[in-house]
Amino acid sequence: MVLSVKKPDIPTNDEARLYALNILRILDTEPEQRFDCITRLASNMFDVPIALVSLVDEERQWFKSKVGLAACETSRDISFCGHSINEENHLIVEDATKDIRFFDNPLVTGDLSIRFYTGKVLRDHQGYALGTLCLIDTKPRQFSDENLQSLNDLGSIVERELLALRLAKLDGLTQLLNRIGFVSDTEKLFSSANDVRLKAYYFDLDNFKSLNDSGGHDLGDKALKVFSSGLQASFHHSDLVGRLGGDEFMVVSKAENSSDLNVSDPIAQLDQYLNTNPLYDEGNTSGLSYSWGVTDFIVTPETDFEHILKCADRAMYDQKMRKSDCS
Structure with missing residues (x-):
């Protein structure tokens, strides 16, 4: 039997969402302490080997900050975060091998061996989903409501940093680059x-x-x-x-x-x-x-x-x- 990876759905507002992401001019930039301190804290707080600030571009997800992962990006088609941005607030996958969306995903079946994933959706001031603050583990696990609230709090800090980047560059009246x-x-x-x-x-x-x-x-x-x-x-x-x-x-x-x-x-x-x-x-x-x-x-x-x-x-x-x- 031939298996096919379940690709993330494309949001109906994806063109506007991509514009909101691109105007930040953050893709392919150098690591910044303001984001790296959050992924380090998230990795330690939740005892997970991988924590990422992932931004979902047109054909890829790119990692502005990463702990425990060498790659700088992956294809959007196989990304967990591509699924997350279609959610209102977050996506939790307790065991990817038992999830119909991910069980045959190369990030699950390959060397990375993702089992647990949770992503807090990162939104800009207009509500566009830019990406996620996500946690990854190689073993299945549960995620409590208390843990989710803490992840949401960290995600809010990332959103404020993204907003600060935007405000420094944008014209207040038109929202174009100043x-x-x-x-x-x-x-x-x-x-x-x-x-x-x-x-x-x-x-x-x-x-x-x-x-x-x-x-x-x-x-x-x-x-x-x-x-x-x-x-x-x-x-x-x-x-x-x-x-x-x-x-x-x-x-x-x-x-x-x-x-x-x-x-x-x-x-x-x-x-x-x-x-x-x-x-x-x-x-x-x-x-x-x-x-x-x-x-x-x-x-x-x-x-x-x-x-x-x-x-x-x-x-x-x-x-x-x-x-x-x-x-």
């Missing part, structure tokens, strides 16, 4: 993406000052939020999207994301989004108009963020001038 976060993450991308072709888009809202003057700052803020949501909806979840300040936005995208035959042109997507999500000012529909420019480039050790920004900004300015000449 300038500091955007520059930092773009420079990290450049350092790890040698010979990769990227595109940099620069956006500027047209007549934003007039919009603020006529409708007040509330309408101006709404315009920024609507435009930000449009960018998030139009670009790939792995792209960097930031608000540089005022009404200026920037996106750095892998060229393959915007040239994929299965992905619509992001500018066309953005236009469609803005047309179907108009602003309303005292009952009258107010459309959002914007100018944009793009530059594409291949990353080299000499690639400089400020130079790329200037090129994209110049392309945007040229388009704005052409629009002005035609009006």
Whole structure:
């Protein structure tokens, strides 16, 4: 009889969940004491050989912190944590050999020999399940309500640390990367993406000052939020999207994301989004108009963020001038 591993179900909100995870820019980063102290404490507190902070990416689970495990990641298809993120709060598996979801899983039948697993779901401030704080043992065991409460408490600490990472990088109004976060993450991308072709888009809202003057700052803020949501909806979840300040936005995208035959042109997507999500000012529909420019480039050790920004900004300015000449 041929056995097949039960793959985790994909959450219905997985695209938004992955965006929430990717905006943290925490994947593939170095270990940090703020997380390592929690996994060490969890391993000792519950007397388990393995404790992990596991983040569930599109095709893998990646371990931000780990005790008792050499691997840095596993496939999402065989991950216990991939199942956990579909739960409200936690998943407990007392004996994986007796669980129909896991008895033939290679993490159970192979060298790791998982028997016991429990994972506390880690959520961001919007409720998206990013991953788990999980415990693993090579022998079956039970997990009491008291133990579960203690694990939940430790998980809450991990969630606060993840939130602190987010708040340091994000614009409070739009929830996009702020300038500091955007520059930092773009420079990290450049350092790890040698010979990769990227595109940099620069956006500027047209007549934003007039919009603020006529409708007040509330309408101006709404315009920024609507435009930000449009960018998030139009670009790939792995792209960097930031608000540089005022009404200026920037996106750095892998060229393959915007040239994929299965992905619509992001500018066309953005236009469609803005047309179907108009602003309303005292009952009258107010459309959002914007100018944009793009530059594409291949990353080299000499690639400089400020130079790329200037090129994209110049392309945007040229388009704005052409629009002005035609009006």
